[in-house]
Amino acid sequence: DQMEPVTSQATRILVVSNRLPINFSLGDPTKGEPEFVLKPSSGGLVTGLRGCSLPFTWIGWLGFGTGSLPKDAQDRLRAVVQRDYSFIPVFFPDEIASDYYNVYSNQLLWPVFHYQKQNIFAANPKAWAAYQAANKAFAAVVGEQYRPGDLVWVHDYQLCLLPGYLREEHPTMTIGFFLHIPFPSSEVFRTVPQRREILDSLLDANLVGFHAFEFARHFCSSCQRLIMDAETTQNGILSRGRLTTVMTDPIGIDATKFLKLLEQDETKDHISQLLAEFDKKKIIVGVDRVDYTKGLVLKLLAIEQLLKSHPEMREKFVFLQVGVPSRQDVEEYQDLVREVNGLVGRINAEFGALHWMPIRYINRSVDQPYLAALYAVADACLVSSTRDGMNLVALEYVACQEGRYGALVLSEFAGAASSLPGSFIHNPWNIGETAEVLYNALIASEEERRLKHRRNFEIVTRTGTADRWANLFIEELGKAYAASSAILAE
Ligand code: ADP
Numbered sequence: 309d310q311m312e313p314v315t316s317q318a319t320r321i322l323v324v325s326n327r328l329p330i331n332f333s334l335g336d337p338t339k340g341e342p343e344f345v346l347k348p349s350s351g352g353l354v355t356g357l358r359g360c361s362l363p364f365t366w367i368g369w370l371g372f373g374t375g376s377l378p379k380d381a382q383d384r385l386r387a388v389v390q391r392d393y394s395f396i397p398v399f400f401p402d403e404i405a406s407d408y409y410n411v412y413s414n415q416l417l418w419p420v421f422h423y424q425k426q427n428i429f430a431a432n433p434k435a436w437a438a439y440q441a442a443n444k445a446f447a448a449v450v451g452e453q454y455r456p457g458d459l460v461w462v463h464d465y466q467l468c469l470l471p472g473y474l475r476e477e478h479p480t481m482t483i484g485f486f487l488h489i490p491f492p493s494s495e496v497f498r499t500v501p502q503r504r505e506i507l508d509s510l511l512d513a514n515l516v517g518f519h520a521f522e523f524a525r526h527f528c529s530s531c532q533r534l535i536m537d538a539e540t541t542q543n544g545i546l547s548r549g550r551l552t553t554v555m556t557d558p559i560g561i562d563a564t565k566f567l568k569l570l571e572q573d574e575t576k577d578h579i580s581q582l583l584a585e586f587d588k589k590k591i592i593v594g595v596d597r598v599d600y601t602k603g604l605v606l607k608l609l610a611i612e613q614l615l616k617s618h619p620e621m622r623e624k625f626v627f628l629q630v631g632v633p634s635r636q637d638v639e640e641y642q643d644l645v646r647e648v649n650g651l652v653g654r655i656n657a658e659f660g661a662l663h664w665m666p667i668r669y670i671n672r673s674v675d676q677p678y679l680a681a682l683y684a685v686a687d688a689c690l691v692s693s694t695r696d697g698m699n700l701v702a703l704e705y706v707a708c709q710e711g712r713y714g715a716l717v718l719s720e721f722a723g724a725a726s727s728l729p730g731s732f733i734h735n736p737w738n739i740g741e742t743a744e745v746l747y748n749a750l751i752a753s754e755e756e757r758r759l760k761h762r763r764n765f766e767i768v769t770r771t772g773t774a775d776r777w778a779n780l781f782i783e784e785l786g787k788a789y790a791a792s793s794a795i796l797a798e
């Protein structure tokens with residue numbers, strides 16, 4: 309095959325992810341709402357991509373409900389989304405979506421990639437067929453948009469089969485894939501029933517990127533063990549005459565956006581209110597999707613332990629936890645909501661007084677000014693993920709701490725632990741240790757906190773931003789394409 313040049317005047321970047329940065333719901337005309345209500349969505353992938361200034365065309369799914377709209381309503385929705393946001397929506401039936409997103413993606417791949425047991429009912433043929441069908445629906449929309457020379461950048465575990473489907477139709481397409489979650493040890497990855505189909509498709513990309521070196525290493529050893537002819541070279545994997553470059557490229561955030569938010573009057577008002585309300589108390593903040601990988605239960609138990617082992621801290625601090633509901637159709641997530649709610653109630657009942665509650669739990673999404681204010685007033689941010697690809701909350705907290713030098717109390721199992729050396733690191737499984745690290749962070753001298761903060765702040769605002777992440781990936785994608793072409797030409 310004749311390879312197309314990777315960069316030309318007309319080169320565009322097509323970004324493909326399951327979730328677009330907006331969520332869809334039907335409007336209520338009796339309340340004067342438009343036909344479709346579109347609101348910002350959250351999650352690390354969306355935050356990272358939204359933080360890039362690189363121009364790209366974003367292709368993705370708008371969520372449940374869109375698949376059952378009549379064809380003419382889908383056309384109107386597509387037109388609104390393209391006109392107001394320039395995004396290209398992908399449609400597939402809600403029944404497919406349920407098996408693709410809730411079951412195969414979030415009851416099989418998500419738990420296994422985070423070292424949790426897969427739901428044994430998730431690997432059923434219907435769920436796998438739906439995962440394939442949804443990935444094919446994405447491939448069809450990419451095919452409609454694609455012009456030779458464009459770069460296609462596929463994101464995350466929901467779209468593992470997309471590189472393969474795209475390659476089948478477009479042998480010369482430049483395809484990059486980035487995984488936003490951990491890639492597990494091959495010992496664990498091998499439990500995925502369709503492990504070979506997944507690896508084979510990923511190897512159809514020219515470049516595969518991960519947040520951390522270990523994830524890239526696990527991917528390479530999985531290929532080595534499961535793909536007959538796979539050979540690990542210095543830059544990646546060689547198999548069936550294809551060269552797939554493998555890279556580590558930790559994602560970042562748009563730190564400038566947070567610095568600007570802190571200057572806004574709305575944010576400043578929130579900050580004054582929060583400081584007035586929690587008058588002279590230490591503030592610990594937590595911000596997570598309510599997901600079992602975030603270690604919320606362990607985090608709450610560590611707060612309880614802090615109250616027990618340091619009774620002098622009672623009434624001296626408050627723990628503000630924001631938990632945005634997530635994947636609520638999935639049983640494991642429903643169970644977690646009940647467990648977290650119960651634990652917050654029990655700890656508050658045991659240690660609270662009429663004038664003080666140790667835990668304030670907000671079970672919803674908060675807007676950006678309020679989020680920035682929460683980060684800014686907090687003396688510590690507690691991240692307890694038992695596994696996490698990166699954890700952008702940790703970076704957002706650092707960005708908002710220029711005045712206070714607050715302590716980032718970070719799980720060693722979050723990808724961010726490899727990139728932020730100025731953190732107070734803990735093993736969330738060791739509840740006593742977490743409580744003690746948190747205590748030490750709260751009483752640390754300003755000098756210690758300032759030195760640690762400086763190291764993290766430099767990375768979050770300069771060397772490790774979302775822009776740097778995306779630019780590096782796109783630059784490597786060009787090189788990877790050229791390298792794979794050279795192999796084919798041999
Ligand atoms: P994940 O990708 O697993 O969701 P990250 O920590 O990388 O985890 O990213 C979460 C993103 O979602 C962050 O940008 C964070 O600000 C945002 N977020 C999480 N919880 C909330 C919330 N309750 N309200 C608003 N934004 C939230």
Ligand code: F6P
Nearest residue numbers: 327350351352353354464488634
């Ligand atoms: O960042 C990892 C990730 O799984 C993204 O793929 C996803 O968009 C985000 O977390 C939030 O999850 P969801 O899209 O299922 O709400």
